[in-house]
Amino acid sequence: MRKNGGMHSGRPFSDRRWLLPFLASLSVSAVLFLATIFGPFSPHHTEDPESLDIATITGAEDSFEYTLHLKKKSMEDRHFHLEIEAPRIAYLITGTKGDSQRMRRALQAIYHPRNQYILHLDLEAPPRERIDLAMYVRSDPVFGLVENVHVIAKANLVTYRGPTMIACTLHAIAMLLRGNLKWDWFINLSASDYPLMTQDDILHVFSSLQRDLNFIEHTQITGWKLNQRAKPIIIDPGLYLSKKFDVVVTSEKRELPKSFKLFTGSAWVMLSRSFLEYCIWGWENLPRTLLMYYVNFISSPEDTSTPSSATPMNSLTRPSDTTSITSLGTLHQSNTPAHSP
Template sequence: MKRAHFPCSADRSWLLLPVLIISIISLTFLLSLTSTQTKSTSSESHFSFHSPKFTFSERDYNKLPRFAYLISGTKGDVPRLKRLLQAVYHPRNYYLLHIDLEASDSERLDLAKYVKSERVIREFGNVMVNGKANLVTYKGPTVIASTLHAVAILLKEAKDWDWFVNLSASDYPLMNQDGNLDLYVGKCIYWDLKLGRADVRVNSVELRIHNSELNELK
């Protein structure tokens, strides 16, 4: 009796479908794994790009603005003037301290001794104490006159500052000087004249008093 013969390919044709399915699944898995590794590498590069080590060149440092401060007070304000100076001090800036005629000579001398005793301030030499006190009455024009006198002193003694800031002993900053540099917009910085607001520029002192501010104070 002759045994029936079937082609080998016909016997194994049913194996092609599972092999094909397994191959497709394996290829898909490999592609997804490669894609995940690529995304992970990309994320790490993105993180390192936005978190570089801190570098700071002297050329970039010189581009930062310099502020000239007038810090003024009256009788009994020496402790608050010291506290305010410590809060707003930065080696790049300039500071002029003024106590009006109501304060005693001993208070003025105490403030001058304090400035000379501070090592950092003495090293940079950017803090001045106005030895000639001005008469300041806060209901008259003497406030503006005293402020303009301070601007003139700062323009004469320290010519490389950009913006002027007027503070009194009752003021206190909400952020340090590095934070103030971040807020610098390059156009104007306002300071309170008690009669409005003014924009002061370094080479030409330009005052702009707003009528709306005057009306609010009346």
């Protein structure tokens, strides 16, 4: 009885018919497992290098085609953004006697290696203060390495009610153009200015804009300003003296110009390089005509003009077949060239 019972209980272990189906199932499972792991790396998928990146990142659970489509789109967007280079801004920081420390503060606040900076202490500041400012720039290791901070050694005398402020600004722009420096926009600041945004944020915002846009603030001169600014004839002693005096108002009056309208606004602007090249290297006489007109104009940095048929605008491009004029305070454009009054 024990023998028979022992033989009966050992029969399942002596019967090997179950082994073949088990091995077949195991082989099929192994093949499917290996195909799941190494399938995305087959030659069919490696034809596109972008698919290889997706396979290693996304896995195989979700919809592969849908994930592949979204990933390709994001990579194309990333390549598109990489093609857009951040702009470069040229800053002019101006100051007078006692402003050197504030100019340093403003420079540190707006400094960025991509930009260009010109510092101008006017002739009223003592030579010692100007030398200290130049030594500060020269001794800074970052400024020395990047070489994008420049101090105007031959200072100008600036009378803020006269045209000498425009002359100082044009001087700085001419230096930027002559030095063949890379920049897209020009901003003039005073020593008392301080930024509300970081330079990285500013460059990021302007990276998506056209590089020929100009940013100005203006309004048409009306009422008392026409009589107290446009009609008087002034003489700025800063044009020919080495000591600052207030502007001299003559007893003579002049008529308002009939070929263009007068506007007023802020003297602090952001102008494109293409427009300033037109102002400095102008291939026509319009910039020089307007400059001569504003030489005898009270607060000329805050005023500008446009042909009477023009419609004022806030952001304009460099003139090609149209005409733009400015006094570095505001900017306008029209299809009719302006003439001297």
